[in-house]
Amino acid sequence: MRKMLPVISGRNPVFLLCLAGVCISNCSCIESGQRADFYVDQAQCKALTRSRLLVEMPEICPTPDGMALDSEGNIIVACPNYADQSQPAVLMKIDRNKQVRLYCRVPTHPETGVACPMGIAFGPDGDLYVCDNQGWVEANDKGRILRLRIRNGQVVKTTVVADGMAHPNGVQVHKGKVYVTQSMMPKVKTDQLTSAVYRFDVDDVNIKVNNTLDDANVLIAIKTLNMDCQYGLDGIVFDSKGNLYVGNFGDGTIHKITLDSQGKVTSNRILAKDTCMRTTDGICVDAADNIYVADFSENAVCRVTPAGDVQVLARSGDCDGSKGGLDQPGEPIVWGDKLVVTCFDMVTGPDKVNTGHDEPYTIAYIDMNEIK
Numbered sequence: 001m002r003k004m005l006p007v008i009s010g011r012n013p014v015f016l017l018c019l020a021g022v023c024i025s026n027c028s029c030i031e032s033g034q035r036a037d038f039y040v041d042q043a044q045c046k047a048l049t050r051s052r053l054l055v056e057m058p059e060i061c062p063t064p065d066g067m068a069l070d071s072e073g074n075i076i077v078a079c080p081n082y083a084d085q086s087q088p089a090v091l092m093k094i095d096r097n098k099q100v101r102l103y104c105r106v107p108t109h110p111e112t113g114v115a116c117p118m119g120i121a122f123g124p125d126g127d128l129y130v131c132d133n134q135g136w137v138e139a140n141d142k143g144r145i146l147r148l149r150i151r152n153g154q155v156v157k158t159t160v161v162a163d164g165m166a167h168p169n170g171v172q173v174h175k176g177k178v179y180v181t182q183s184m185m186p187k188v189k190t191d192q193l194t195s196a197v198y199r200f201d202v203d204d205v206n207i208k209v210n211n212t213l214d215d216a217n218v219l220i221a222i223k224t225l226n227m228d229c230q231y232g233l234d235g236i237v238f239d240s241k242g243n244l245y246v247g248n249f250g251d252g253t254i255h256k257i258t259l260d261s262q263g264k265v266t267s268n269r270i271l272a273k274d275t276c277m278r279t280t281d282g283i284c285v286d287a288a289d290n291i292y293v294a295d296f297s298e299n300a301v302c303r304v305t306p307a308g309d310v311q312v313l314a315r316s317g318d319c320d321g322s323k324g325g326l327d328q329p330g331e332p333i334v335w336g337d338k339l340v341v342t343c344f345d346m347v348t349g350p351d352k353v354n355t356g357h358d359e360p361y362t363i364a365y366i367d368m369n370e371i372k
């Protein structure tokens with residue numbers, strides 16, 4: 001029997017506020033850190049165009065999140081269903097005709113009885129790597145990296161790559177390695193939140209993660225300086241040259257990380273930070289190495305050029321998504337001439353444009369011809 005997780009409201013309020021990325025205290029922020037008043041009124045940030053509706057998702061996908069393209073060019077969407085834990089976590093498929101159907105159910109955790117798929121990425125053999133973020137609703141160390149072999153709508157083989165993770169969120173597969181962001185590492189007792197990128201081998205099995213900086217799989221750890229939004233590394237992508245980029249959600253920054261031929265980190269710097277980009281959730285890259293950023297809190301999508309310049313591409317006010325608005329954008333992906341954006345539509349708080357979870361559950365897009 002499935003064990004139900006509690007609904008997201010009303011439990012563990014401090015943690016939930018932290019998850020929501022809203023003010024957790026009226027602290028005085030350190031000089032070098034981000035703070036709410038760094039950002040300008042978004043009305044001053046002119047968007048290049050507007051988003052449109054791609055598809056409405058069925059009720060089994062109330063909180064669409066991570067995406068990946070399969071070998072046929074279909075979009076696979078992860079649906080952790082935080083907004084309705086009575087729904088089983090699923091992966092959905094959107095084909096080129098914009099038909100939406102169930103791709104597969106995600107294997108549940110043996111203890112919690114649920115699965116919480118967020119970031120997803122295909123590996124070299126077509127297996128799908130899934131961040132199962134068990135700790136998103138309520139803090140725990142039960143998060144997993146799953147490797148799923150999916151055939152004809154069924155998971156025919158499940159491998160637990162890593163287990164015991166506090167908050168796995170984004171994933172990319174690159175040159176035989178699986179790179180994962182852990183957005184929160186509460187065991188690491190630093191004044192500002194520490195988060196990290198973990199790296200596993202594509203063939204790793206049952207790696208036990210302890211969520212400290214002593215973990216052998218930690219590639220790099222970064223603090224989130226914005227004390228108004230203590231939520232760390234989130235979106236993750238590689239460019240065509242093999243540079244690694246991660247978004248530090250609370251700081252609204254994009255870090256550029258370079259690696260040598262042995263995979264060792266050789267540099268880490270902030271590529272982009274802008275008064276018009278408040279939060280950096282999911283990110284993706286185009287053929288010219290522009291990075292697209294879901295600005296979760298601002299209902300906006302931004303573009304970061306390889307030089308680090310930031311443009312707001314589209315932005316929406318508080319909305320339900322029915323007219324194609326950005327209803328709390330979670331992750332973008334380039335799909336032909338469209339920039340497709342999931343609308344997470346879940347989290348509320350004083351720094352969030354979104355004021356409520358609402359039907360319909362939507363995926364929006366931006367016409368890339370309009371943002372050239």
Ligand SMILES: [Ca+2]
Nearest residue numbers: 320321358360
């Ligand atoms: Ca909605």
Ligand SMILES: [Ca+2]
Nearest residue numbers: 319320345356
């Ligand atoms: Ca909404």
